Amino acid sequence: MSEQNPLDLPEGDPFGPHNLPYGVFSPAGSADPAAGSASGSAAGSAAGSAAGAAGGSAPVAEGRRVGVRLGSYVLDAGAAAAALGSPYVSLLAQPTLNPLLAAGRRTWSDVRRALTTWVTVPAHRDAIRPLLHPLSDVTLHLPFDVADYVDFYASEHHASNLGRMFRPDAPAPLTPNWKHLPIGYHGRSGTVVVSGTDVVRPTGQRKTPADATPVFGPSAKLDIEAEVGFVVGAPSTLGTPVPLADFREHVFGLCLLNDWSARDIQAWEYVPLGPFLGKSFATSVSAWVTPLEALDAARVAPPERTEPLLPYLDDSAESASDGPGGYDLRITVTLNGEVVSNPPFSTVYWTAAQQLAHMTVNGASLRTGDFYGSGTVSGPSPDQFGSLIELTWNGRDPLELPSGKRTFLEDGDVVTLSAWAPGPGGTRVGLGEVTGRVAASR
């Protein structure tokens, strides 16, 4: 424990009591056979293993517990609830966020209100202080058991850039359906890993028009996708769609997401049934889930819609939702420590509420732990593109970095996404970063 009073956070700390993101951690020295060997750092990097994503069939290590981030500390939330006699101990003294996620919106608000009291009211200081662990001493885990994982394609600038690259002869960069529905597909939930987990370069088939037959080997076009992911808490009933206005009844919070992509594998496999092995090898998520309630000051109107929408997607009427559907999240992408892009999430065309309404309009049900990504976030200008394939225009214009020239990722490269959003009263709300290092193919 630091000598400094950890509740006296620096003025303007983006992880102050106005934020309170949730994660799952093991304290220093706790035995956790499922955890990776690296420990977390104050910057929020973390290590875990695929076992953390194994859902109900994984053995849950005893050391794991729900934590709430405060500055560069983690509050043991279940222990705090127990120490203060809170009824929420049953939701917080858990090895995963799923019980809290399943509890629903009213409980999410009540728990957040209680936590705010615990960390701000001076009378609780002596009880809370011993329950704070320096981030640098803990191991961070995948915060929730991922049920289904869906990835959208909601940034108009990203989709247009890829259309220009891959369908140069098409009448328009966007496919005809793009402005009518948020295009998405299911990804692999079993390979969602927590920030800090190494990403092994995938191996597979690729074939360019110049190749007579497919070539096999490690991907030569390993890329990043800077995204925002939304975490579903409350489930829904099979056969019954979830309307736009119910978004905040079901979605608990959001986090940063790097949907690593092997462009060469994807290009050869994806017609006609979509991406598969080009994406399924790893998806990295932040160790911290920011509740939507912490982001009320960041809500903004989405971009102007240039095609009329069917009623189930039309968020232009006041009654369709309980506020603007966009979020003003300022993302930064670094490669080996150098900033390569600043994608603005506010420019994304389809909102998370529209994605949820679309995903369920056919009657598909939601489960606690469902997780869906926005798709790559790219702004209109080249320094706002959220993938290397856009930043280098499919390798034509390499990035010149101190660590060398880059078209796609090389073994040993470290990619980190971070972000902040406007908070109440001029504050900033920090999002937990997501970082990963590329390891050589096995």
Place this chain on the structure above:
Amino acid sequence: MSEQNPLDLPEGDPFGPHNLPYGVFSPAGSADPAAGSASGSAAGSAAGSAAGAAGGSAPVAEGRRVGVRLGSYVLDAGAAAAALGSPYVSLLAQPTLNPLLAAGRRTWSDVRRALTTWVTVPAHRDAIRPLLHPLSDVTLHLPFDVADYVDFYASEHHASNLGRMFRPDAPAPLTPNWKHLPIGYHGRSGTVVVSGTDVVRPTGQRKTPADATPVFGPSAKLDIEAEVGFVVGAPSTLGTPVPLADFREHVFGLCLLNDWSARDIQAWEYVPLGPFLGKSFATSVSAWVTPLEALDAARVAPPERTEPLLPYLDDSAESASDGPGGYDLRITVTLNGEVVSNPPFSTVYWTAAQQLAHMTVNGASLRTGDFYGSGTVSGPSPDQFGSLIELTWNGRDPLELPSGKRTFLEDGDVVTLSAWAPGPGGTRVGLGEVTGRVAASR
């Protein structure tokens, strides 16, 4: 309990002691709030709810237990293990097959050998008889918690038929990648439901070239897909591919699968990222998982490969696998009780072992409960097509049935898939049927 000695099964019963498929059931009268209201029948129909698919986050009803089918009875496998002092009680006295699935191949064999002894050795008859429940008295549930669900597209006849219909101007019915890799995509595991569950007609967007803008409403082209699904037991390590030869170390068994499809929704949404809402509303699986060990006599060589394969998919060498990769499963599709097709699984081009090797070649890990479908099984002749879109050639040639003319499914239609495979000594091995009724959109 029947007066007839249930262990004296009729000669040649396809669910005799040479079969022993596993499921999960609740006995008559047990309270199970998550179960549907319908009860099973001797024919194997069953009812369940989406909660059965909710994995680790679902409350597991106390009445659920592992059962083994014997003729028209279910043996309470955990109770049998307890009665006979077997060490396998911890794997079998469970509300889901997942602990057994996770135990691995050697244990699967040992448990199967024990079960065979229990139901065939006369000395055990008095202990076993009271633990048999008539199928008509029990409720059958989703037998395992589904982790990731993947659907392949492995039948050459099916893929060619769809290519001819949808890409008539293409140089060939198959896409250029089709003979080089088993094309697949991830589906929604949260909407996998057990046989007997009603399927609510999905609502969504569709747009034909004749429509100026998308049309919204219940799908007008609801279809079936007759498939075989493979159940993964033993997990694998993230970053490390599973070779062809290790197929039977990881895959426990198979079952019939109806991957309901809304062709009109799918046609409008699927470019460029593949099927999404056209498939995600429901996938029905049999209540019974047949262990691969029961199907050794059904193993056959797959169709001749007409393109050379990369080494990780090449099953032509003896050393690549431990036997032929195909399975001779004879499927029957009925619509409102009338046989409409007899798809032969032996004609499917890509084997389940090749699908597993492909699915993991990029390093994607397997989890206990991963489930993958073959894609629609269609034979070469029109009475062997596994979907209505093929049987009616996209509605051009309606089926004339006693229940009326059909292009696609109407509300109230009941679709049932059943199958058998050659067993040892001239027996037949029955697969559990999968049935479902179409309910009107809500």
